[in-house]
Amino acid sequence: MATITSDLAPAADPVTAKQLTAKRDYPGALVVVEGIDGSGKSTQLYLLKRWLEIGGYRIHFTEWNSSPLVRSATRRGKQRRLLTPTTFSLLHAADFADRCERQIMPLLHGGYLVLADRYIYTAFARDAARGCSPHWLRNLYGFAPTPDITFYFRAPLDVAVNRIVAGRPKLKYYEAGMDLGISLDRSESFRIFQERILNNYDQMVETDRFVLMDGTVRVNKLQKLMRQIVSEKIALQQFAPKKK
Amino acid sequence: MRSPKKTLTRVPPNGRPAKQRRVHNAVETPSRFYGTPLPGVRPEELSGTLVVIEGTDGSGRSTQISLLTEWLESQGFAVQTMGLRRSYLVGEDIDALLAENAVTRMTLALMYSTDFFDQLERRILPALRSGLIVLADRYIFTLIARAAVRGIGRDYLHGIYETALRPDLTFWLNVRPEIAFDREFKKSQTISYWESGRDMSLSNDLFQSFIRYQSMIKREFEYLSKRHSFLELDGESSVSAVNRELRKRIASHLAIRSTQYRPSHALSHLWR
Numbered sequence: 435m436a437t438i439t440s441d442l443a444p445a446a447d448p449v450t451a452k453q454l455t456a457k458r459d460y461p462g463a464l465v466v467v468e469g470i471d472g473s474g475k476s477t478q479l480y481l482l483k484r485w486l487e488i489g490g491y492r493i494h495f496t497e498w499n500s501s502p503l504v505r506s507a508t509r510r511g512k513q514r515r516l517l518t519p520t521t522f523s524l525l526h527a528a529d530f531a532d533r534c535e536r537q538i539m540p541l542l543h544g545g546y547l548v549l550a551d552r553y554i555y556t557a558f559a560r561d562a563a564r565g566c567s568p569h570w571l572r573n574l575y576g577f578a579p580t581p582d583i584t585f586y587f588r589a590p591l592d593v594a595v596n597r598i599v600a601g602r603p604k605l606k607y608y609e610a611g612m613d614l615g616i617s618l619d620r621s622e623s624f625r626i627f628q629e630r631i632l633n634n635y636d637q638m639v640e641t642d643r644f645v646l647m648d649g650t651v652r653v654n655k656l657q658k659l660m661r662q663i664v665s666e667k668i669a670l671q672q673f674a675p676k677k678k
Numbered sequence: 679m680r681s682p683k684k685t686l687t688r689v690p691p692n693g694r695p696a697k698q699r700r701v702h703n704a705v706e707t708p709s710r711f712y713g714t715p716l717p718g719v720r721p722e723e724l725s726g727t728l729v730v731i732e733g734t735d736g737s738g739r740s741t742q743i744s745l746l747t748e749w750l751e752s753q754g755f756a757v758q759t760m761g762l763r764r765s766y767l768v769g770e771d772i773d774a775l776l777a778e779n780a781v782t783r784m785t786l787a788l789m790y791s792t793d794f795f796d797q798l799e800r801r802i803l804p805a806l807r808s809g810l811i812v813l814a815d816r817y818i819f820t821l822i823a824r825a826a827v828r829g830i831g832r833d834y835l836h837g838i839y840e841t842a843l844r845p846d847l848t849f850w851l852n853v854r855p856e857i858a859f860d861r862e863f864k865k866s867q868t869i870s871y872w873e874s875g876r877d878m879s880l881s882n883d884l885f886q887s888f889i890r891y892q893s894m895i896k897r898e899f900e901y902l903s904k905r906h907s908f909l910e911l912d913g914e915s916s917v918s919a920v921n922r923e924l925r926k927r928i929a930s931h932l933a934i935r936s937t938q939y940r941p942s943h944a945l946s947h948l949w950r
Contacts, residue, residue: 503781504789519717520795520841525768528788565717573837573925576782608944653871 462542463668466553469587470628472594474649479551481657490675494541498552504529519564528674547673563630589649713840726806730817735873736858737913741948743813745921749939758805761815764797785823806857823898851913855892
C-alpha cells in the first residue's frame with residue numbers, strides 16, 4: 435500500500451528475489467565475468483572466448499560501455515566532468531539498455547551463448563560506491579536478463595591496484611573516483627574507490643550466486659577451472675556447430 | 679450542448695485539491711522528495727518553489743509559462759525554467775536519437791531520465807537553493823506516461839524517479855486529443871513522428887495514430903493525476919482564462935496579494 439511519502443516508490447519487495455526466480459523464455463545462455471580492475475577477469479573471458487570460438491560454437495562477446503548510440507554523450511560528460519553519481523549511473527544504464535535491447539536479447543532469443551565482460555553488477559558495485567542507493571540501482575537494471583553463470587574474479591586489493599597502476603601512465607578522472615573528492619592524489623583516490631567497489635562485490639556473492647574465482651591462481655590453471663565450470667553448468671552441445 | 683466527454687475534462691476550479699495538498703504536507707515527513715533524496719542533497723536548504731505545468735502537445739504549456747514568467751518577474755520573483763531535452767549533458771544527443779529512429783524504448787526512456795536529472799541537479803536544485811521560482815514545462819509525469827504506454831512497467835518508472843523532487847504545485851492543462859491535433863497542425867502544418875506515436879504502429883493514418891496515441895497518454899495522466907493530486911485545468915479555455923486560474927493558485931501559494939496582470943507589448947500576441 436502506498437503511503438504518502440513513498441507514493442513514487444515501487445513495491446517494497448526487493449528486486450533480487452524477483453531476479454533469482456526470473457524464468458528464461460529464450461534458448462540462449464549468458465555467461466558474465468565481474469570483478470574490480472586488475473582482477474584478471476578480461477584475460478580469463480578472452481581465453482574462454484578463444485576456446486569456444488576455436489570449437490566453432492555460436493557465441494557473441496559483448497563488453498560494458500560499447501554502444502555507439504550513447505558513446506558521444508558519455509565521452510562529453512566525462513571529458514567535461516559534468517557527471518553526478520545519478521547522471522553517471524543513468525547514462526551507463528541507457529548505454530546498457532541499448533546493448534541489451536539491440537544485441538543481448540535478440541542473441542539470447544536466437545540461441546546464442548553470450549559472453550559479457552562486466553554486467554549489471556559492475557553498476558551495482560561502482561555506482562553504490564559513488565553514493566547511489568542500492569535499491570534504486572536494482573530497480574534501474576530490473577530489465578536485464580539474469581546470467582546463467584556470473585564469475586566473480588577476486589584478487590587482493592594490492593595485487594589488483596598494482597596491476598593497473600603499473601600498466602597505465604595516468605588514471606582517468608572518473609576511473610579513479612576523483613569526482614568523490616576522497617583524495618587529491620589520483621592513485622590514492624583510485625585505491626580507496628576500488629576498495630569500496632570490492633566490498634560491494636563481496637556483499638553480492640551469495641545474494642546473486644556469484645561463482646568465486648581466485649584471481650591470484652596461475653592463468654592457465656584458472657582457465658582450466660573456468661572451462662570446467664562452463665561445461666558443467668551449460669549444455670554446450672546446444673551451441674555446437676551443426677553436423678551435416 | 680455539453681457532451682459527457684467534455685464535462686469529464688472540466689473540473690471546477692474549487693479549492694478542494696489545494697486543501698488536500700496542505701493536509702498531505704502536514705502529515706508527510708519533511709522530505710521534499712518522493713523517496714530517498716538524490717545523493718548529496720539536503721532538502722531543508724531548498725527554499726525556492728517548484729511549479730510544474732503538464733499537458734500534452736498543443737495544450738498551451740509554453741504560452742502559459744512565458745506569461746507566468748513575466749507576471750512573476752513583475753512581482754519581483756526570479757524565475758528559472760526547465761523542460762524536456764534542455765540539458766547540456768544529453769539534450770542534443772536525444773534530438774539526434776529521435777531523428778534516427780534507431781533507438782529502442784528503454785534506451786530512450788533512460789536518456790530522457792538522464793536529461794531530466796542533469797537539469798535537476800545542475801540547474802534546478804541550485805535555483806531552488808537560491809530561493810527562485812522554477813517553472814517546469816513538463817516534468818517526470820510526461821516521461822512516465824510516455825514510457826508506460828510503450829509497455830515499460832509503472833513501478834519501474836516510479837522507481838527511477840523516486841529520487842526526484844516533489845513539485846509544490848502541479849498543473850495539468852487537459853485538452854482533448856482532437857483539439858490538440860487542430861492546434862498542433864495549425865502551428866507546424868504537419869504532425870511529428872513522435873507526437874503521433876508512430877513508433878508504436880497504432881495506425882497508418884497519421885490522424886488516427888495521433889488520436890489513439892494521445893488518448894493513451896491522457897489515460898496515463900488521469901491515473902497520475904489522482905495519484906499525485908494534480909490541479910487540473912481546462913486547457914481548452916482561452917489563454918487569458920487559463921492564465922488567470924494559474925495566477926490565482928500560484929499567488930495563494932506564494933502569498934502574493936494581487937493577481938492583476940496584463941501582458942506587456944512583447945507578449946500581447948499570446949493573449950487571446
